[in-house]
Amino acid sequence: MNKSKVLNVVLVAVLIVLSVKVVSNRENTASAQNPQTVVQSSRATLDVIANRVSVREYTEQKVAKEILETIVRAGMAAPSAMNKQPWQFIIVDDADILKAIGEKIPTSSMAQRAPAGIVVCGDLSKAGQGWLEEYWIQDCSAASQNILLAVTDLGLGGVWTSIYPAEDRIKVIAEILSLPDHIIPLNIIPLGYPAGENKPKDKWSAENVHWNRW
């Protein structure tokens, strides 16, 4: 064999090794290049927090029951004072009930146009005693914020419409949903797939930030 032929053999061998490397690199890149697939179809947290918007118009697309349960699961992951978890969640996807709520409570009128809604309630039978009882408001508010972020993360849109402490609204919801006396609705969050564009507000204000004292 002359030198040229030896070189041929060496070059072919190196070529084979390199070709294998190129193909395997390409496969790695394909699975890694889209962070959405890597992080289970979920958007980044700071991005979701900053870009959450109040969505009041929805398409006619239904929201799957599994998705509604995932949203409520996020609510239950909130912290609560003394870990009392003094909450209950009513998932409403019955069009007649949504229509009744939306018609009777003007500030929740978008419920009539929403394919679903979640009513976040305080459960006084699980709350603390005496002055500790009112922590249900803070706990259920934290759960509501988790719900809004989960809604955003899942490509849906919703809006926190207040029920508590408006006595008339509490009465309407309690009647429509047959709530017992110890269950106090904090809000209803109508939700669905967003129709139209909603631009997030930039609410940053340096005047709201103080270092170490007022």
Next chain:
Amino acid sequence: MNKSKVLNVVLVAVLIVLSVKVVSNRENTASAQNPQTVVQSSRATLDVIANRVSVREYTEQKVAKEILETIVRAGMAAPSAMNKQPWQFIIVDDADILKAIGEKIPTSSMAQRAPAGIVVCGDLSKAGQGWLEEYWIQDCSAASQNILLAVTDLGLGGVWTSIYPAEDRIKVIAEILSLPDHIIPLNIIPLGYPAGENKPKDKWSAENVHWNRW
């Protein structure tokens, strides 16, 4: 030139092309293989919501002022009733102040061991009038939950320790931080880089979920 030499020239040319491809693929993979870098150091939202834990022990590592501001920015992104944004945020990273708070409020004792803390306050001068005033509690609770999720997302840990409505705790915080009368501290969230392991609780309970009525 004999055939062997021609083949060598061709092989070397192909080798050069392949080598360039290998190097460029490797660079693509390096930037794409870690979703943390792709999505701006942020974890997936549902994951952060589910795995947030109350962190009460911290390493001695300081928290950069830019990170503390990012956390407070997340707080300000919360929704508020009638968009009043009735909140103020006191960022505390002065060790003496943290020590004073932790010593005087037993339920916030971990503030003594934390490199920083955020005091979320209601601002009654921005709140609604009459019965609408108390919405600051819900609004500041939503902001607090955003803060806890941002803390988790950034690799830090914190814990919501309650101040309002405990009159004695409100008085201590108001004195230490020189708060005017219209500023009501809802909580202090001591935070830092977590020391030790903290396992998230699974708080899912099917009994808390109701469909369409109680």
